[in-house]
Amino acid sequence: MRDEEVRAGRDDRPARTTRPLVRRFDALPYVLVAPVTLFIVGLAIVPALFTIVESFFTVNELDPPTRFSGVSNFVELFRNHAVTNSAANTVLYVVVGVTLSTVLGIAMAVLLQHPFRGRGVVIAILILPWALPGVVEGILWSGIFDPNAGLINSLIATLHLGAGDGVLLGHNRLLTVGLIGVVQVWQMTPLSTLLIFAALQLIPGELYEAAVVDGANQWRRFTSITLPLARPGIAVAMVQALIATLNVFDQPYVLNGAASTGSSVTMETYFVSFQNLNFGQGYALSLLVALVTVALSLLVVRFVYRKVEL
Template identity: 70%
Template sequence: MKLTQSSRPLPVASPAAARVPQAAGGPNRVAPARKSRFDVLPYLLIAPVLIFIACLALVPAVFTVVQSFFRVNALDPPTRFDGFGNFVRLAHDKAVIGSIGNTAFYVVVGVALSTIIGIGAAVVLQKPFRGRSLVIAVLILPWALPGVVEGILWSGIFDPNGGLISSVLSSLHLSDGSTVLLGQNRLLTITLIELVQVWQIAPLSVLLILATLQLIPGELYEAAEIDGCGPWASFLRITLPLARPGIAVTMVQAVIATLNVFDQPYVLNGAASTGSSVTMQTYFISFQDLDFGEGYALSLLITIVTLVISLVVVRAVYRRVEL
């Protein structure tokens, strides 16, 4: 039998390749990637903040939830389990029921007015103009002041003896100069108190919505103007839809502020029921009546209502915007 030799030359291994050992499993097998080490440093850096938040917020929250189901009264010791007894007593407390009506008015009026003012002022401040930075700086002042300070300032304005409003009404011959504005009529009292709070929270609403409007490209307004859209049509079809994330955040912060209003009613109207809020009732029940169990229960209800209303507002108003 005759042997034939192939014309293809045999491969010759280079000296460098001969020195490299083949990986186990064949020449085509890829060596497994080296496992990265777990870096614990980032977790160590944020650990103090997490511990601080847990001690400041989570622990008191859990304690409040647990204690709301116990009878905790310094005048009626010892502490004992009471189930839903605290909530039942709150439902029959006339002062609490009245404060719920006042707080509902604060929330509706406060959220509506602060949002409308925020949208209007943000649209005005959207385009740069001379003195814009100064206007924004002055606008922040009411929000930066503590609520107690604002209550004291406005108590002088509402003062029936020489206050600004009383003097104006007297000069216009609409009163005798001693008109009592707070504490007499319930609707007038809570309206004036809420106007003071809106004066405080509206600047933050303006800044939040203004920050959202700054993200809207100017080309959209130019294209709308070319297509024949006027200012009002551009506002309805461009500004409002694209500002909905900022408006949602604005409304949520207004809900939280108005549901937990305390400083303005307490400073302007004291403990009178004509303007008391639910948060004020929490203070009175806990630190005047020393019934901490009912105070815990009312605080828990305020927290739940705040979360529910905030979620409803976010679901109804918020829309994701992609430019």
């Protein structure tokens, strides 16, 4: 009886409540990220906001003071023949650069997909053109395009296709843009190759083995397995090539100077801002280039990128 009363007494005691755990605020992650955040804000966001604001003002050292002008800077840019001509050249740079670097990047990535002896050395050599500064590349290729002792003219003379003393850059617009575009492709293709190659490395080998068992030939495996599953890498490669070609400056300036036959929009931004001292129009042109770059990059991601789920 006493034991039952004791147990009943224990059962009648109120249940012990536990206090909710209060999670302590950990400031360490924010402290570690703060320097990078401040660096990005100071280096990218603040100048971008400044460019957006100043593009609607007349900022001309030859016509002070600074005053609000609305969209007049943009209107004047579209009326400027040098700007529209450089925009047409830039379109050609984009078409040549993005197309060739992507196609060559896919081809070279497929060749590197399967391991072979010396593949690491090949990749290390492959990355060298991308690692070189644009100015250095322009100087190297200026020797190749030299009208007197350049490699191309020497080959033309050796093969008896001409006198071998033709001026390759500066006269014909399509030829000039095409040759400078080749220099760009030479620089961009290594990075495109590595980006696509990284995507190919994620494709399981079992898919190719199953396709072989099903009787799929090499082209069928390429179009049904390789290309679809490599689309994320291809999209990233196209975006980086698009950004590089839309903002090309070094190669045209070194190889062709200020000639209109090969000028780019970025070159015109430099000329308008620092030669004409019209910084308002320079800001406006920079803003237009940035907006076009973002819009085209989003289109590439929208139509090329696909999430791969295996």
